[in-house]
Amino acid sequence: MAERYDLAIVGGGPAGQAAALALQGHGLAVAVIDEQPHPGGQILRQPPREFGVTGWMGGKVYAALRRQLGQFEALSGLDWLGGRSVLGLSRSSDASFVLTLSGRSGVETLRARRVLLATGCQDLAVPLPGWTLPGVYAAGGIQAFVKSQQIVPGKRIVLAGTHPLQLLIADQIVAAGASVSAVMFAQSRQAMARLLAESPLVAARQASALLPAGAAMARLRRRGVPVRFGESLLGIVGGERVEGVRSSAGETACDAVGLCYGFVPQSALPRMAGAGMRAAGPAGGWAAECDAWQRTSVAGLYAAGETTGVAGAAAAQCAGRIAGAGIALDLGLLAPGAAERRVAGVRRAHAKHLKFAALLDRIADPTGHFPVMAPSTIVCRCEAVRLADLVSCLDGRSANAVKLASRCGMGPCQGRNCEPTLLRLLGDRADPGFSARFPARPVMLGDLAAPE
Amino acid sequence: MRKADVLIVGGGLVGCATAWHLARGGAQVTLLEAGDIGMGASGQNAGSLHFQLERRFLENGEALAEQAARTAALSRLAIDDWRGLEAELGADLHVVMDGGLMVAETAEQVGVLERKIARENAEGLATRLLDGDEARAIAPYLSAGILAAGFSGDEGHADARAVTRAFAEAAAHAGAILRMRSPVTSARRLDRGFEIACADETLQGDRLVIACGAWTAQICARLNLHMPLFPVALLMNATERTAKGLRHLVQHVGRRLSMKQTHAGNILIGGGWPARLAQAPDGTFDPRRRPEMIAASLAGNMRAAIDTAPFVAKLNLIRSWTGVTAISADQLPIVGEVPSMPGCWVAGGGSAFTLGPTFARLMAQAMGGRAAPELDIVSPARFEHLNSFMG
Amino acid sequence: MRIESKVERQAPFSLQVEGETLRAYPGETIATVLVERSPVIGHMANGDAQGLFCNMGTCCLCMVTILPEGRRVRACLTAAEPGMEIGLG
Incomplete structure (x- = not known):
């Protein structure tokens, strides 16, 4: 790794790869940083190089993403900085950005004239009675085990929530040889069908995006996996680990649960940088605001993909290409007309994907389906703050004030898990949530200390 | 127009505690806070109870050290106040007064410690000098490089987040009116008393207490008063929780360091490392906006902590934060009635x-x-010369 | 449960978790080794059992200690290595 780059891309998923590819040939010094050792993002989280996996992510859904990943991995002249977390970014006196990274070799800093944040999203954490029992996972966490580590963290798994992705995850679990006890959608099937019927054109044009979920459901049905609608989670039961779930339809035995109520942008870095943010959507969270070239409100800082709103990998690829052209434009490598021509088709595709994402947002909307918490339900896992501890200090305060009063959000995750829940409880739409603090990920003191 | 005996501007520790004392003495008190209670320096500080002379008073000349030593009388009162506070407020404030160590790593620093302790003892503070081995005997976590330490048996720490909240609750219970999210929009002196307005209310009071930290000078300016208080931005840091092992307040006589372990188990590390104050578009400092962290401050603070207590090197930092406080022109607090404005x-x-x-x-x-x-x-009164021109 | 079909792994190695000897395959993360052992990977601030949650480095609930040096890392982002000693808690 060098000390200075023209561009640092944070995130090697669909958006980050697309931006790097769009900028190839311009002679820029580019670094791509990712917490995973290999590129792909969560959608194509690669198996370790030591594994031999036949037909990995072979479905047609993933074909375009696999192709782009192949092109990205073949790129020469960019520095792939995998296995590193970005702890923070600041502005140096020469107007470049300073990124603080941590990884196996300790803490490193790099400077970049421009930074593109393509950090993706995370599962929305949804508190309910029993959700802290070992064996309860974010659905995306289970899927990452299946895709990358080639394990299934349970023998009988229940997936529950409101997001159709759980059909694909269940399908992948079954294909891997484990058993899915049930897939539970909190919303009714009729409500989902009605939303599709309300947007027939969007649905029809994006049939290819809907088909996999439908095909997955058909396969699950054939294998006898119950896919049930209008079934709300009431609680997860077990002694020291998951033994089953209680739902509106009764009890289902299982040894693992995947919660799938939607996704929220990874927003720590744009918030730390002071970029303008907006409420991300029905699942909650904060999205970085950008203009038509993916510029944030902070000069030189760009964002693309799900950092700017959860809209799927195809939309992220488009946004990455637009960001690449925008960065080339701003660096004087492309004339305005040429930049616009380069992305004209991409913009049309992007708009189409965003329309579909908006439809999916409505279908998957967890609002109104969040499980009912008990007073003893833990809202902040890091600090073990219960709902009852919070209720006494909600009286019209800001999220930051509740944090100070209750410790909610004071732990190692910096409130990434509990913030959406707290903001729902506060119900103040103007509350910007917790102040973003350094470091975005925990880091060893000894790695940060000045040399002796 | 609502009237009160006393109007207080600022819902931090001092404002809330003053409201409590006055209200339970029978006064009608209204407190205005621009944001939420305890969100400024009162909630952002790391909760040190320090009674030894601070390093900042020792490195700016003999005159300041001498003057600062005379605040020891206040420290003696504060020790008693803190020892009784939890019982008086009926709240668990996690007050720990198991002693504090101010360490020295060089012979020169040991010399400073010796002079400091002589001053403190002369003012009636029971601090004493420990050599390195004595210090490590009571604080085994200290590095082998520590040559000596000043020890005060009364030092310690408390939960800064809980203290202001407890004062606020006690004040409200005693009848004080605490208005949150009520920034002062105007303040003026009347023939008798003062008038303060926020967005939706104008209040008059016989007395006015201005205790709003970094904003104090701005509120004073609305009353045509100079108050030489300057905003400064500082860095604080918290580690992940770890097993209890650091009982004391640990400070350093020659380096910027303050370190303690909270009730929950996090180790809080600070000590006066600067952050960068935000500036408004017109170039003035803007204490409302979050100050920017300075990388060198973080690296220096971590190094000072590790050199003092090496075990912290392996802990994870989970949060660094910056806060704004105010310091006066001569480093000493400014507390009391303004002579030219009774x-x-x-x-x-x-x-x-x-x-x-x-x-x-x-x-x-x-x-x-x-x-x-x-x-x-x-x-x-010591800054009245500034107000002699203010009419 | 390790997926067996269509996956080839290299020869396993052993490592220690809380003094217990476990088998792992090259390329596996510490999280994988832990989850194969038990869903319980430590305890929460209130003493209750802690499980893994996000498996992508974000939730920070899977901090483990690499012994003897004492470095604390996120298990889901850290590769298991032969002879490693891992402390939970």
Whole structure:
């Protein structure tokens, strides 16, 4: 790794790869940083190089993403900085950005004239009675085990929530040889069908995006996996680990649960940088605001993909290409007309994907389906703050004030898990949530200390 | 128009504690806070109870050290106040007063410690010098490089987040009106008393207490008063929780360091490392906006912590934060009635966690007609020369 | 449960978790080794059992200690290595 780059891309998923590819040939010094050792993002989280996996992510859904990943991995002249977390970014006196990274070799800093944040999203954490029992996972966490580590963290798994992705995850679990006890959608099937019927054109044009979920459901049905609608989670039961779930339809035995109520942008870095943010959507969270070239409100800082709103990998690829052209434009490598021509088709595709994402947002909307918490339900896992501890200090305060009063959000995750829940409880739409603090990920003191 | 005996601007520790003392003495008190209670320096500081002379008083010349030593009388009162506070407020404030160590790593620093302790003892503070082995005997976590330590058996820490909240609750319980999210929009002196307005209410009071930290000088300016309090931005850091092992407040006589372990198990590390104050578009400092962290401050603070207590090197930092406090032109707090504006009281200028409950108690006592000569050393009278031009 | 079909792994190695000897395959993360052992990977601030949650480095609930050096890392982002000693808690 060098000390200075023209561009640092944070995130090697669909958006980050697309931006790097769009900028190839311009002679820029580019670094791509990712917490995973290999590129792909969560959608194509690669198996370790030591594994031999036949037909990995072979479905047609993933074909375009696999192709782009192949092109990205073949790129020469960019520095792939995998296995590193970005702890923070600041502005140096020469107007470049300073990124603080941590990884196996300790803490490193790099400077970049421009930074593109393509950090993706995370599962929305949804508190309910029993959700802290070992064996309860974010659905995306289970899927990452299946895709990358080639394990299934349970023998009988229940997936529950409101997001159709759980059909694909269940399908992948079954294909891997484990058993899915049930897939539970909190919303009714009729409500989902009605939303599709309300947007027939969007649905029809994006049939290819809907088909996999439908095909997955058909396969699950054939294998006898119950896919049930209008079934709300009431609680997860077990002694020291998951033994089953209680739902509106009764009890289902299982040894693992995947919660799938939607996704929220990874927003720590744009918030730390002071970029303008907006409420991300029905699942909650904060999205970085950008203009038509993916510029944030902070000069030189760009964002693309799900950092700017959860809209799927195809939309992220488009946004990455637009960001690449925008960065080339701003660096004087492309004339305005040429930049616009380069992305004209991409913009049309992007708009189409965003329309579909908006439809999916409505279908998957967890609002109104969040499980009912008990007073003893833990809202902040890091600090073990219960709902009852919070209720006494909600009286019209800001999220930051509740944090100070209750410790909610004071732990190692910096409130990434509990913030959406707290903001729902506060119900103040103007509350910007917790102040973003350094470091975005925990880091060893000894790695940060000045040399002796 | 609502009237009160006392209007207080600032819902931090001193404002809330003053409101409590006055209200339970029977006064009608209204407190205006621009944001939420305890969200400024009162909630952002790391909760040190420090009674040894601070390093900042020792490295700026003999005259300041001598003057600062005379605040020892206030420290003696504060020790008693803190020992009784949890019982008096009926709240668990996680007050721990198991002692504090101010360490030295060089012979020169040991010399500073010796002179400091002589001064403190002369002022009646029971601090004593330990050699390195004595220090490690009571604080085995200290590095082998520690040559000596000043020890005060009364030092320690408390939960800064809980203390201001407890004062606020006690004040409300005693009848004080605490208005949150009510920034002051105007302030003026009347023939008798003061008038303060926020967005939806105008209030009059016989007395006014200005205790709003970094904003104190701005509120004073609305009353045509100079108050030499300057915003400064500082860095604080918290590690992940770890097993209890650091019982004391640990400070350093020659380096910027303050370190303690909270009730929950996090180790809080600070000590006066600067952050960068945000600036408004017109170039003035803007204490409302979050100050920017300075990388060198973080690296230096971590190094000082590790050199002092090596075990912290393996802990994860989970949060660094910056906060704004105010320091006065001569580093000493400014607390008391403004001589040229009777009825106007000011409290600001640092040390307001450790000494805050005492400042509040003494101000309320003096307003009640019982003199509080202990406050003379920190009176705003010493800056009256600035206001001689203000008419 | 390790997926067996269509996956080839290299020869396993052993490592220690809380003094217990476990088998792992090259390329596996510490999280994988832990989850194969038990869903319980430590305890929460209130003493209750802690499980893994996000498996992508975000939730920070899977901090483990690499012994003897004492470095604390996120298990889901850290590769298991032969002879490693891992402390939970």
